[in-house]
Amino acid sequence: MLGKITLEEHFALTETLGPGSDDLHRRLRDFGGSRISEMDEFGIQFSVLSLNAPAVQGILEINAAVEMARRANDFLADEISKRSDRFGGFAALPMQDPDLATEELTRCVKELGFVGANVNSFTQKDEPETHIFYDIPKYRSFWASVQELDVPFYLHPRNPVTERIPQFDGHPWLTYSAWAFAFDAALHALRLMCSGLFDDYPNLQLILGHLGERIPFDLWRVDHRIEEDPKNIPAQKSLREYMRTNVHVTTSGQFYDPPLHLTLNELGIDRVMFSVDYPFESMEKGCNWFDNAKLTKQEQIAIGRTNAIKLLKLNLD
Numbered sequence: 001m002l003g004k005i006t007l008e009e010h011f012a013l014t015e016t017l018g019p020g021s022d023d024l025h026r027r028l029r030d031f032g033g034s035r036i037s038e039m040d041e042f043g044i045q046f047s048v049l050s051l052n053a054p055a056v057q058g059i060l061e062i063n064a065a066v067e068m069a070r071r072a073n074d075f076l077a078d079e080i081s082k083r084s085d086r087f088g089g090f091a092a093l094p095m096q097d098p099d100l101a102t103e104e105l106t107r108c109v110k111e112l113g114f115v116g117a118n119v120n121s122f123t124q125k126d127e128p129e130t131h132i133f134y135d136i137p138k139y140r141s142f143w144a145s146v147q148e149l150d151v152p153f154y155l156h157p158r159n160p161v162t163e164r165i166p167q168f169d170g171h172p173w174l175t176y177s178a179w180a181f182a183f184d185a186a187l188h189a190l191r192l193m194c195s196g197l198f199d200d201y202p203n204l205q206l207i208l209g210h211l212g213e214r215i216p217f218d219l220w221r222v223d224h225r226i227e228e229d230p231k232n233i234p235a236q237k238s239l240r241e242y243m244r245t246n247v248h249v250t251t252s253g254q255f256y257d258p259p260l261h262l263t264l265n266e267l268g269i270d271r272v273m274f275s276v277d278y279p280f281e282s283m284e285k286g287c288n289w290f291d292n293a294k295l296t297k298q299e300q301i302a303i304g305r306t307n308a309i310k311l312l313k314l315n316l317d
Contacts, residue, residue: 001043001290001291001300001301001304001305002043002045003043003045003304003305004042004043004044004045004274004287004290004304004305005044005045005046005047005048005273005274005304005305005308005309005314005316006044006046006047006048006274006275006276006278007047007048007090007154007207007250007252007273007275007308007312008050008118008154008156008209008250008252008275008276008277009047009048009049009050009275009276009277009278010028010049010050010051010052010277010278010279010280011028011029011031011049011050011051011052011076011079012025012028012029012051012052012055013051013055013068013071013072013075014029015068016051016052016055016068016072017029017052018052024279024280027278027279028052028279031079031082031083031087032082032083035047035278035279036083036086038278038283038284039086039283041283041284042283042284042287042288043287043291044276044283044287045086045305045316046085046086046087046088046314046316047086047087047088047278048087048088048089048090048115048116048308048312049076049079049080049087049088049089049090050089050090050092050118050154050156051072051076051092051118051120053120053121053156053157053158054120054121054124054158054159055068055072055092055120056068056069056072056092056093056094056095056120057095057119057120057121057122057123057124057158058120058124058158059094059096059124060124060125060126060127060128060130061126062094062096062097062100062125065094065096065097066094066097066100066104068092068094069091069092069093069094069104070104072092073089073091073092073104073107073108073112073114074112076089077089077108077112077113077114080113088114088115088312088314089108089112089113089114089115090114090115090116090117090118090154091104091105091108091109091112091114091116091117091118092117092118092119093105093117093119095119095123095132095134095142096123096124096125096132098138098139098141098142099141099142101142102141102142102145105117105145105146105149105151106145106149109149109151110149114151115151115152115312115313115314116151116152116153116154116207116312117146117151117152117153117154118154118156119153119154119155119156120156120157120158121155121156121157121158121184121185121188122158122184122188124161128161129161129163129164131160131161131164133188133191134188134192135191135192135194135195135197140197140200143197143200143201143204144200144201146201146204147201147203147204150203151312152205152206152207152248152311152312153204153205153206153207154206154207154208154209155185155188155189155192155206155207155208156185156209157177157180157181157182157184157185157209157210157213158181158184159175159176159180159181159184160180160183160184162175162180165180165183168180177253177280181210181213182210182213182214185208185209185210185213186208186212186213186214186215189206189208189213189215189247190215190222190239192206193235193239193242193243193246193247194226194233194234194235194239195234195235196234196235196236198235198237198242198245198246199234199235199236199237202245202246204246205246205247205248205311206246206247206248207247207248207249207250207273207311208247208248208249208250209249209250209252209253209275209277210249210250210252210253210254210277211249211250211251211254211259211260211263211272212243212247212249212263212267215239215243216243216249216259216262216263216266216267217259217262219239219240219243219266220240222239223238223239223240226238226239240266243266243267243271244267244268244271247267247271248271248272248273248307248311249263249267249271249272249273250272250273250274250275251272251273251274251275251286251290251303252275252276252277252281252286253276253277253280253281253286255281255285255286255289255290256289257293257294260272260293261294264299269299269302269303269307270302270307271307272303272307273303273307273308273311274290274303274304274305274308290303290304
């Protein structure tokens with residue numbers, strides 16, 4: 001399929017590179033070279049780029065987090081200006097302070113032309129062991145601003161601080177993208193839904209990668225158990241309702257038909273969008289799978305292109 005749009009594609013600053021091969025680091029720092037040539041080869045018209053993880057969310061000091069976010073966003077805006085026909089941007093945000101995060105998101109949307117935010121899940125602040133999640137009351141003003149700006153918020157996973165998660169001790173193969181990323185992002189997203197966030201801000205739109213971080217596969221079970229024993233949950237609706245009205249998911253790093261079709265059945269065609277997770281995943285593998293997935297032409301166009309155009313208000317031919 002030609003004209004595909006991708007939403008979970010990453011870049012890095014030198015300071016945010018982290019572990020990885022020289023080739024991975026090269027690809028994270030590349031914009032106009034192999035990234036564009038691979039997009040051309042595999043039928044991707046447009047990619048929305050975001051800073052790699054954990055980046056700003058791993059910075060303990062507020063002023064340093066603000067400086068990093070602004071620098072990353074200005075750098076990305078400059079790169080987009082060179083190829084605005086191929087790239088868009090999601091803002092990195094200093095979520096250590098909700099007011100400063102609101103200020104930076106507003107700047108990125110209104111001045112830099114970004115189409116939303118991509119935040120690497122929980123934020124650390126002051127102490128390395130902190131896990132700050134955004135369902136707590138102090139972040140309600142931030143969410144009000146996201147709704148007012150009418151842009152989506154992509155909740156991207158990061159590895160938990162494993163000293164706090166003993167289940168991963170001695171099992172490094174289950175950390176990061178193999179299992180821990182979904183463990184983190186799914187729980188964070190569930191916290192947001194259960195907190196009543198989308199009752200307070202019904203037009204707010206959240207994006208999850210990796211076909212919803214496994215939430216679609218357990219929707220019936222979690223709703224069933226909460227209905228049986230609600231424990232005074234603040235949410236006024238079922239999780240299924242929020243997933244169908246306030247959450248979108250992408251195919252990033254999930255290149256397999258069975259989970260795609262389960263997700264479509266649970267959430268509906270309008271809630272699923274194509275993505276790769278480049279350069280942590282291969283454009284070739286992701287695109288070849290999607291182009292040959294068991295979908296009707298109408299479904300392929302919706303997932304691969306038009307759902308993203310509608311959500312992000314893209315002006316693409």
